Amino acid sequence: MSTVELSGPAAPHVGPFFAGLARDPIIWLIVAIFAVGALTSEYYLTALNLENLMRNIAVIGLLSLGMTVVLLTGRIDLSVAALMIFSIIVGVVVMAKLGPALGERWLVRGNTYAGPIVPVVLIALSTGAAVGAINGIGVAYFKVASFIMTLVTLTALRGFNYVLTNGHPYYLKSPFYSWIGDAKIGALPVSFLIFLAVLFVLMVFINGTVRGGRFYAIGGNEKAALYAGIKTQRYVVLAFVISGVCAAIAGIVFTARLKSVDAPLAAGYELTAIAIAVIGGTALSGGVGSPWRTLLGAVAFASGLNLLAIWGVGTWYQNLAIGVVLIVSVGLSKMSRRKANR
Amino acid sequence: MTTLDDKVAEPAAAARLAGPWRHLRAGDLSRVVVLICLVAVGQAIAPSFLSLANVHVILLAVAAIGIMAFGMTLVVITGEIDLSIAGIAILSCVVGGLLIPTGSATLVIGATLATGLAVGLVNGVLVAAFGIPSLIATLGMLGIARALGNIFSGGQALYPEPIAAYLWLGRGDLLGVPVPVVLLLLLGAAAIILTNYSVFGRALYAAGGNVRAAELSGINVVGVRATVFMISGVCAALAGMLESARLSYINPAGLEGMELSVLAVTVLGGAALTGGVGSIGGTLVAALIIGIVNNILNQLGVSLYLQQVVTAAVILAVVLPGMRHRGIAK
Numbered sequence: 086m087s088t089v090e091l092s093g094p095a096a097p098h099v100g101p102f103f104a105g106l107a108r109d110p111i112i113w114l115i116v117a118i119f120a121v122g123a124l125t126s127e128y129y130l131t132a133l134n135l136e137n138l139m140r141n142i143a144v145i146g147l148l149s150l151g152m153t154v155v156l157l158t159g160r161i162d163l164s165v166a167a168l169m170i171f172s173i174i175v176g177v178v179v180m181a182k183l184g185p186a187l188g189e190r191w192l193v194r195g196n197t198y199a200g201p202i203v204p205v206v207l208i209a210l211s212t213g214a215a216v217g218a219i220n221g222i223g224v225a226y227f228k229v230a231s232f233i234m235t236l237v238t239l240t241a242l243r244g245f246n247y248v249l250t251n252g253h254p255y256y257l258k259s260p261f262y263s264w265i266g267d268a269k270i271g272a273l274p275v276s277f278l279i280f281l282a283v284l285f286v287l288m289v290f291i292n293g294t295v296r297g298g299r300f301y302a303i304g305g306n307e308k309a310a311l312y313a314g315i316k317t318q319r320y321v322v323l324a325f326v327i328s329g330v331c332a333a334i335a336g337i338v339f340t341a342r343l344k345s346v347d348a349p350l351a352a353g354y355e356l357t358a359i360a361i362a363v364i365g366g367t368a369l370s371g372g373v374g375s376p377w378r379t380l381l382g383a384v385a386f387a388s389g390l391n392l393l394a395i396w397g398v399g400t401w402y403q404n405l406a407i408g409v410v411l412i413v414s415v416g417l418s419k420m421s422r423r424k425a426n427r
Numbered sequence: 428m429t430t431l432d433d434k435v436a437e438p439a440a441a442a443r444l445a446g447p448w449r450h451l452r453a454g455d456l457s458r459v460v461v462l463i464c465l466v467a468v469g470q471a472i473a474p475s476f477l478s479l480a481n482v483h484v485i486l487l488a489v490a491a492i493g494i495m496a497f498g499m500t501l502v503v504i505t506g507e508i509d510l511s512i513a514g515i516a517i518l519s520c521v522v523g524g525l526l527i528p529t530g531s532a533t534l535v536i537g538a539t540l541a542t543g544l545a546v547g548l549v550n551g552v553l554v555a556a557f558g559i560p561s562l563i564a565t566l567g568m569l570g571i572a573r574a575l576g577n578i579f580s581g582g583q584a585l586y587p588e589p590i591a592a593y594l595w596l597g598r599g600d601l602l603g604v605p606v607p608v609v610l611l612l613l614l615g616a617a618a619i620i621l622t623n624y625s626v627f628g629r630a631l632y633a634a635g636g637n638v639r640a641a642e643l644s645g646i647n648v649v650g651v652r653a654t655v656f657m658i659s660g661v662c663a664a665l666a667g668m669l670e671s672a673r674l675s676y677i678n679p680a681g682l683e684g685m686e687l688s689v690l691a692v693t694v695l696g697g698a699a700l701t702g703g704v705g706s707i708g709g710t711l712v713a714a715l716i717i718g719i720v721n722n723i724l725n726q727l728g729v730s731l732y733l734q735q736v737v738t739a740a741v742i743l744a745v746v747l748p749g750m751r752h753r754g755i756a757k
Contacts, residue, residue: 161562163687227747230701232508233694236687237739244735252732352683356566369560401577408570412553415563 110417111365111381115388122392129395132272138391139277144339146280146383148354149361150287151331153379154324156362157291157300159307159371160224160231162328164216166354167242169336172212173346174246176205177255195256202259209333216242217329221322239355246348254347257340266341276338283334287327287376300324304371360411361386366418455697458712461745465719473726481722483605487673489718490607491666493711495685496692497618498662500710501655503693504622506635506702507554507561509659511546513685514572516667517678519543519660521576523668524585524677532592540664546572547660551653569686576679585677597672607669614662618707631655636703692717695742716741 122129148165155162177198184191184200191200198205216238223234268275291297302310303317311317340346365382367374389410393403469476495512502509523539546568553564587593599606622628633641634651642648671677696713698705720741724734 223743229743229746230699232700233691233742233746236691236694237743239687240691240742241736241739244732244739247732248730248736356569359562359566363563369562401574401582404570405574405578408567408574411570412559412564412567416553416557416559419558 111385115381115385118385118388118392126395129392136274138387140274140342142383142387143276143280144335145357145361145387146380147283147331147335147338148358149379149383150283150376151328152358153362153367153374153376154300154327156367156369157304157371157374158321158324159304160321161235162220162325163235163355164220164238164242165328165332165358166351167239167246168213168216168329168332169339170346170348170350171242171246172209172333173336173340174249175212176208177346178249179208180205196253197256197258199258202262206337209337210330213329213333214326217326218322221325225318225321250348252348254345256345262341263344265338266344276342279334279338283331284376284380291376301372360407364414455709458709458745462712462716465716469719469723472723483608485718485722486608486611487605488721489714490611491670492689492692493611493714494614494662494666495689496710496714497614497707498659499689499693500696500698500705500707501631502659503698503700504631504635504702504705505652505655507652508700509550509565509656510562510686511550511565511568511572512659512663512689513682514569515543515546515660515663516682517576518546518572519664520667520671520677521580521585521679524587525579527585527587527589530589532590535590535593539668540661543660543664544657547657548653550660551656554656555649555652580679582679587671587677588675594672594675597669615707615711622707632703691742695745
């Protein structure tokens with residue numbers, strides 16, 4: 086492959102990280118998108134648009150980070166989009182029901198929740214972890230294929246979302262929640278900072294610790310990992326719990342921006358999350374990929390869509406483009422891998 | 428996904444019977460028992476449960492999903508997956524629908540089925556020839572087909588009213604049996620013959636069980652893969668047409684999430700996503716289970732959304748017991 090020349094003595098000063106980066110086609114894709122954006126639209130590189138872009142990246146990025154961890158173990162999690170809405174709905178419904186018992190009225194007129202928001206957030210996070218644990222236990226201990234297990238959770242949670250909300254949206258009125266959704270610290274939106282924090286934690290854990298490295302071992306060769314003494318079942322459960330918590334955080338960030346939660350929201354996001362992880366280079370067969378690369382996938386995906394939207398390309402054509410890019414990017418990486426193996 | 432490189436998970440040990448029952452597996456019995464129990468429960472709740480009218484209602488409700496699931500079962504047996512079926516159904520119906528002004532039933536129905544075949548062929552080529560994982564190829568195709576359906580129709584519904592033969596597909600009857608039900612049963616019978624009693628059927632299971640061994644025994648694995656995607660595409664187009672005819676309008680935004688419901692029926696029917704395992708009979712029984720559960724819940728006045736939860740529980744209850752014996756599940 087041509088990459089041999091690039092890694093030669095031409096770049097002796099640059100660390101291996103940046104040398105690897107320069108060889109990565111996705112970096113050039115992102116650079117190309119931003120260059121074309123800057124050349125064709127005066128709005129693309131404005132602060133307002135970049136802010137908007139970062140907020141979009143935060144939601145789909147959080148979902149795909151969790152998905153990446155599950156994919157690393159060779160499993161898949163289809164329940165993330167339903168779970169991100171479900172966890173918030175559970176938080177709001179539990180608190181709204183709890184209010185009268187404590188002599189408070191937190192659910193005011195117009196289906197608006199105006200009670201304390203921190204318990205809602207905490208309940209949402211624990212719901213995410215709990216559903217993730219159920220998925221993980223089903224897959225690791227009861228040996229249900231992850232595709233089926235999480236498909237079942239997806240179906241059940243979508244149903245629960247409608248049952249719990251009665252089909253009406255809940256509106257969330259809270260200064261803290263609005264702060265998560267709207268505020269900026271410096272130039273960066275709070276939601277994007279939350280995403281970066283989760284990314285940092287996952288990068289340190291997955292790529293920086295021995296325990297994190299075991300996800301790769303399981304995805305690479307599960308039997309070998311098992312015989313090497315890794316408690317693979319626990320790590321599989323952990324992967325799904327991480328995915329569930331990431332989904333709950335994505336739900337918080339998403340609903341904080343909308344200041345409401347509604348059952349049909351985020352339909353189909355699970356497929357977007359898979360697409361981003363795959364565009365970032367995560368292999369569906371497990372063992373290949375990283376949170377950092379998923380960030381690149383999310384940036385490429387969101388900035389590409391943002392550019393199409395700025396050009397005034399309709400949603401239908403955007404969806405068409407997503408499908409084509411997904412197939413072509415996987416096809417190209419498959420072909421380059423085949424060449425490398427030859 | 429599980430289907431790709433190394434198969435860590437061993438498929439459940441298959442207890443095979445002799446003679447004409449050789450195609451049955453242990454799981455088939457539990458599904459049939461569940462089905463009989465459900466019928467008994469239904470009859471206990473509503474005396475009219477087994478009336479001809481209600482049986483037609485149940486079968487009519489699962490006709491489209493069942494036909495799609497036949498195609499999906501073939502794809503899953505080869506160790507692949509087809510997430511694009513809802514997109515194919517929409518795109519095919521829209522392409523056919525655009526020809527309604529010609530007034531020719533042959534043209535409209537032919538174009539619908541041909542589009543399904545063509546998109547299925549593209550899926551097959553992407554997966555079998557280019558080696559793109561089917562999950563990704565058909566996921567991308569789902570988005571592409573849905574988008575094209577919207578673009579071609581301008582997002583507007585199309586009305587097949589002028590084409591009597593088209594409407595007959597969804598609303599007519601043959602000897603008192605609704606046409607979609609006749610098609611469901613006929614296609615089911617054809618698919619059972621195809622999978623159990625044909626050379627292609629043997630190649631199908633061989634390709635799903637062990638690709639390398641199948642190739643070395645002279646089976647054209649690429650051809651088998653491409654063929655099942657084409658069959659799945661045609662099944663999707665036909666199912667979409669039955670639904671459009673029944674509702675008498677072609678909705679470019681319809682069938683949301685249908686691919687996952689169909690997959691659920693297929694899995695409930697005993698097909699393993701690791702490939703090599705699955706049967707059309709099992710899928711048919713699974714479609715009936717889902718139809719009867721929903722019918723009972725409707726009679727009890729349970730909300731549509733709670734039905735989703737119950738359906739999920741039923742799938743898990745049927746699928747779980749067979750899974751414990753496996754080595755590693757992915």
